[in-house]
Amino acid sequence: MKKGRFITFEGGEGCGKSTQIKRLESYLKEKGVEVLVTREPGGTRLAELIRGLLKDEKDDPPCDRAELLLFLAARAQLVKNVILPALESGVWVLSDRFSDSTFAYQGYGRGLDLEILKIANDFACDSLKPDLTLLLDVPPEVASARMRKREKETNTEADRIELAGDEFHRKLREGFHALAADESDRIHTIDASGTPDEVWEAVCRSLKRLI
Ligand SMILES: Nc1ncnc2c1ncn2[C@@H]1O[C@H](COP(=O)(O)OP(=O)(O)O)[C@@H](O)[C@H]1O
Ligand SMILES: [Mg+2]
Numbered sequence: 157m158k159k160g161r162f163i164t165f166e167g168g169e170g171c172g173k174s175t176q177i178k179r180l181e182s183y184l185k186e187k188g189v190e191v192l193v194t195r196e197p198g199g200t201r202l203a204e205l206i207r208g209l210l211k212d213e214k215d216d217p218p219c220d221r222a223e224l225l226l227f228l229a230a231r232a233q234l235v236k237n238v239i240l241p242a243l244e245s246g247v248w249v250l251s252d253r254f255s256d257s258t259f260a261y262q263g264y265g266r267g268l269d270l271e272i273l274k275i276a277n278d279f280a281c282d283s284l285k286p287d288l289t290l291l292l293d294v295p296p297e298v299a300s301a302r303m304r305k306r307e308k309e310t311n312t313e314a315d316r317i318e319l320a321g322d323e324f325h326r327k328l329r330e331g332f333h334a335l336a337a338d339e340s341d342r343i344h345t346i347d348a349s350g351t352p353d354e355v356w357e358a359v360c361r362s363l364k365r366l367i
Contacts (some may be wrong), residue, residue, distance in 0.1 A: 170303035178360035197230035228280035264331025292348035
């Protein structure tokens, strides 16, 4: 039986997921809640190896179907070995991306059949669904400005997926909006174009339902 809560953060690169997850993690810990933060793809040894393949393989990049299956393999491993055991022991799990990213990127972005994605994803994650999903929504120009800032700060370069063009990022955002419209109880869209404090306030308003 699941006892902890499962909260996922979604949205394009640079929308502020990592920033808000850090805040929520500290906030919950202060309240005495045991918290585990995971990132997707990754979070187990095998899944981190798959993450490397997905992000860095430039000579023989995965085709769309291989990309999907790699993401799902990583997720299956994370759910079975990390997320479900944590939830069962009462830990709250915060995930930086989860199933909705698959629907947005591989479905709306790459054009793979959404119904097939939903069945395959459900199989991979043993039907686990988040209790709450926070979709951090920002216009593409804000996201790319933040990404450039982060690249400077951390001295890193954009990866294969981050480098996909504007058209892809536009489709992604529309995809996230469509997903949120379909499941408005679970997915809360947050305007993430304000300051980190403003976004955090909106995150707290959404959380009221769970706390
Ligand atoms: N609300 C915000 N306003 C301005 N800059 C932000 C905001 N949230 C995050 N940032 C900055 O933008 C960059 C991307 O944020 P990050 O949390 O890493 O996004 P993500 O994890 O969604 O890719 C970081 O440099 C971060 O400090
Ligand atoms: Mg991040």
